Amino acid sequence: MAQFSKPAWLENPLVRWVDHRLPVFSFMSHELYEYPTPRNLNYWWNFGSLAGIILVIMIVSGITLAMHYVPHTDYAFDSVERIMRDVNYGWLIRYIHMNGASAFFVVVYIHIFRGMYFGSYKAPRELLWILGVVILLLMMATAFMGYVLPWGQMSFWGATVITNLFSAIPWGIGDWMVTLLWGGFAVDNPTLNRFYSLHYLLPFVLVGVVVLHIWALHVHGSNNPVGIDTKGDQDVIPFHPYYTIKDTFGLGVFLIVFAGFIFFAPNFFGEPDNYIPANPLATPPHIVPEWYFLPFYAILRAVPDNFIGGWVTNWMGFVIFDAKLAGVLAMFGSIGVLFLLPWLDRSPVRSSRFRPLFRQFFWLFVIDCAVLGWVGANPAEGYFVLIGRIATAFYFLYFLVIIPLLGILEKPRPVPASISEPVLGGGAATAAERAQ
Ligand code: HEM
Structure with a gap:
């Protein structure tokens, strides 16, 4: 496999001093700079890095929201309204987080279909694929619990319908699971508390699995549009500058579209019923999940x-x-x-x-x-x-x-x-x- 030139900054005395004791810079150079990548990757290969960036956007905006959100059934809805109206740029942070969830699923679904089309799940990338499916499950659990937090009508009834599904599991196991999920005998304050706790935790688990995902990817390198293994130097190019530029361009296009939704159609993916406070006594006529769950x-x-x-x-x-x-x-x-x-x-x-x-x-x-x-x-x-x-x-x-x-x-x-x-x-x- 090709040995590409190392970046000049690796020669910086301070970098060398740190690297001698903890080789983080050589690691970065090896994995993100010299890293030999098939020369024929097309734009469908942009979506993995894009998903990673959206994950960071979600964590940063989520942590900021958590500074103002109150996980209690009496205050949750109002605290979100306060974020929207009183907190400086609260509306922007919330719209980024709300639309970011949809963007995350759009990007990851494209990423999955890409993998299916080009056979990226085949040997030797089976474990990479399996880690991807684990990521998908974690994303779904995180998104589901996040949707409950604003404590609107759809939050409450969505949580009720979906948690009730577990009661179908026989021999009392399902009922036991539902009580555990609820923290009681109905969707209520303990449910909101545990969902909040897990919604905060799971994205960090997600980061851990994404690290494994990319580790597994870097063992054998990326698949490519023709789906054959690279065979020597003429088939690969260094990751930087070729794919850093290509990924940055893709990110720019994504941010333009994303900003379009945030500033001009922030509720496009949302459900109007969720702007009505949760009412356990009034079932909405149609309980629909967010669009990314609809096929399931x-x-x-x-x-x-x-x-x-x-x-x-x-x-x-x-x-x-x-x-x-x-x-x-x-x-x-x-x-x-x-x-x-x-x-x-x-x-x-x-x-x-x-x-x-x-x-x-x-x-x-x-x-x-x-x-x-x-x-x-x-x-x-x-x-x-x-x-x-x-x-x-x-x-x-x-x-x-x-x-x-x-x-x-x-x-x-x-x-x-x-x-x-x-x-x-x-x-x-x-x-x-x-x-x-
Ligand atoms: C947080 C979500 C995810 C992140 C951040 C992520 C990140 C990445 C990155 C950076 C790459 C390399 C660039 C690329 O090929 O696009 C990649 C490749 C890959 N990912 Fe993901 N991924 C995610 C979710 C998934 C899911 C849900 C699956 C499948 C169920 C999956 C399957 C794959 C496969 C098979 C490859 C290898 C593609 C190839 O080399 O052709 N990923 N991922």
């Missing part, structure tokens, strides 16, 4: 009453699990199946550039996720029920049947011998294509 919400509601639960009951004469539990299992299973992806896809070719069939099914899957989101945003009635069931069935078919079968049946297109071959060959056909 659709899967939860898609399992029919007479499906697995009813089927098991009728066939075996007693209830092993009812439809509610089946829905909960399907919802968690929809994320759980991501853990298995590296082993479900047996194709030796990573990038879907060389997998025409896989590519088509991938786009169907993306559309399927969008359809699930749309169904999740609507009441579970009329034709939404049928569409939700079909889309849920496709979701699982995609992972459990289509991907494994394509790995065996699909004939991939010839893969170039190296990353630089198509470029150095003047864009002419690859050796593999010429040999055909």
